[in-house]
């Protein structure tokens with residue numbers, strides 16, 4: 001079975017920098033560069049949906065200076081990537097509650113989504129102020145307001161990820177073996193991969209090896 005939707009928890013930027021006696025910001029910068037690299041790998045490998053955990057609803061607990069840097073980095077990323085997305089036929093989408101970000105940043109996110117809406121080789125989904133529990137809360141609220149019946153389908157179709165298939169494969173870099181509130185509903189039957197490699201060191205080679213292992217796994221979905 002092929003991987004249609006790959007989700008990645010890009011963890012380990014801070015430790016990558018600390019190992020080099022550099023400030024954590026430095027790791028985030030390298031991590032942002034790695035996004036481009038791995039997205040190109042996914043294009044090459046024929047993956048149609050790539051979800052990347054960039055900022056969680058829990059990351060607000062970090063020092064304000066680090067939060068400010070991450071927001072600035074996101075701003076810069078969205079500006080720089082415009083042409084690349086278009087040239088590579090990549091559709092950009094965001095998930096998470098972006099209403100908390102500055103108006104200008106929200107507009108930039110929407111603009112890039114609009115700008116690339118005809119692109120169809122790969123959809124890159126950036127999780128921004130995303131947390132599964134918050135997404136479910138917002139979804140249930142929406143369904144309740146619309147007097148909708150609650151079924152697995154109606155929930156799935158009202159999530160931030162309504163337009164995307166469920167996650168086939170989930171990778172977490174950085175050595176921790178947990179989901180940290182990422183795509184819990186969508187990953188119900190995902191194959192999980194954990195690697196000690198820190199995100200800025202993650203490579204096409206390691207991704208290709210994981211996909212190889214994925215192809216050997218037997219997905220039963222509860223059957224026999």
Ligand code: IPE
Pocket residue numbers: 010011012013014015016054055056059070174
């Ligand atoms: C992941 O790297 C990136 C974000 C959460 C934005 P971390 O910043 O969590 O790096 P470590 O886990 O501290 O090394």
Ligand code: IPE
Pocket residue numbers: 009010011053054055056059176178180
């Ligand atoms: C998960 O990493 C969030 C992102 C990669 C954006 P964290 O570093 O925030 O996760 P915990 O705190 O180790 O669980």
Ligand code: MG
Pocket residue numbers: 011012013174
């Ligand atoms: Mg971390």
